[in-house]
Amino acid sequence: MISLIKKFFLHSKDLNSEKSSFKKLKKKKSILLIFSAIENYSESSEIRYVGGCIRKILNNENVDDIDFAVNLKPNECIEVLKKNNIKYYETGVDHGTLTAIIENDKFEITSLRKDLITDGRHAKVSFSRDWYVDASRRDFTINSIYSDIDGNLYDPFNGKKDLKIGKIEFIGDIEKRIIEDYLRILRYVRFFLNYSKLEHSEKVKKIIKQNINGISNISSERLLDEFKKIISSSGFLKLFKDPFSEEIIKLIFPQFKNIEIFKKLNDFAKKKLNDIDYILLISLMIIDNSDNVNYFLFKFNLSKIEKKRILFLKKFYDKKINKNTFSEKNLWKILYYNGKQSLQDLLYFEIFKSKKVNNKLINLIDFFKDKEVPVFPIKAQNLMEKYHISEGKLLGIKLKKIEEKWINNDFKVSDKEVVQVLEN
Secondary structure (H helix, E strand, O other): OHHHHHHHHHHHHHHHHHHHHHHHHHOOHHHHHHHHHHHOOOOOOOEEEEOHHHHHHHOOOOOOOEEEEEOOOHHHHHHHHHHOOOEEEEEEHHHOEEEEEEOOEEEEEEEOEEEEEEOEOOEEEEEOOOHHHHHHOOOEHHHOOEEOOOOOEEOOOOHHHHHHHOOOOEOOOHHHHHHHEOOHHHHHHHHHHHHOOOOOOHHHHHHHHHOHHHHHHOOHHHHHHHHHHHHOOOOHHHHHHOHHHHHHHHHHOOOOOOHHHHHHOOHHHHHHHHHOOHHHHHHHHHOOOOOHHHHHHHHOOOOHHHHHHHHHHHHHHHOOOOOOOOOHHHHHHHHHHHOHHHHHHHHHHHHHHOOOOOHHHHHHHHHHOOOOOOOOOOOHHHHHHHHOOOOOHHHHHHHHHHHHHHHHOOOOOOHHHHHHHHHO
């Protein structure tokens, strides 16, 4: 009897949390505008929340992005947005997806659709007005839940129940779902790590392994984007307690040679894991004494800034590390020559590599947190005007020597020292 009462109150608490979340969303002007615009288009037009935001509300997680499904065709949706002066861009209009922009909010709006032809990467689609047809082409039951603005669910495959019991269930034929888009192998791993309370089905494991080579059909951008979601999620460290998921990640990303570093993180690193951006975490997995970094950067298309961060760390650790490497004086030099991001990356990289908590490095992170990159106070023009030095190669050499003295003297240099350099 007591257990029944507990279950009742827990269920009531869950329902209250859900209702509260939907009410909170309903108060946002941007969301009200989207719902109003679509529903006023015609007597039959309809819009619903779908996918991740519903899953997160039901699981009492923070909702950080909102997607909508509409029973309008893309051209009709564009007409609605224009009519209501809502800015948008065509994210993937061939597949029915637009991104609406209202003030600082962005919403993906996708037309109901049916996949006609798939090749493991992309699909040719036809647009539909049937919510069940749209739900049927989705990957997992926990992603095929829809809701109106008040939180009334449309859940044709019992995704809410599966979410509650921690079951990651493919919709329909497992192999067919995977062959439609091989990225679903990685998505399965992500959802398993974050939501599963059960063991892997032997059938799912077998089908995934049989189709793992299909991953080669997926672009490096999509693969890395999906892994970014895994490594940034709260379930990431569960990867190393789940041999099957770990095996799949290693098969897909053989460049992550040091991935097992996350099995033995020190307490500080564990605490900071979710605060560290994925580029630094990837650096920890790929930097070694081989050309692995170059191979990774060749295969995966990163931005110039991201490449620069990884290559800085690679170059740094290619050199011999000694007792002065992480001295405050040397770190000031790194800050000056490489910038604040590089210094921060270096300190966190070293901390994450260490098996024990390194309080000295932690203190250095705090020390440099509010420090700015020093600015060399002397310009070529200053030397030309004050010391009557002619423009040319010699001026550049002298200026460089003064800068070196300034750096080595804790970013200070006197007029006397400047004169000494100029006279030598």
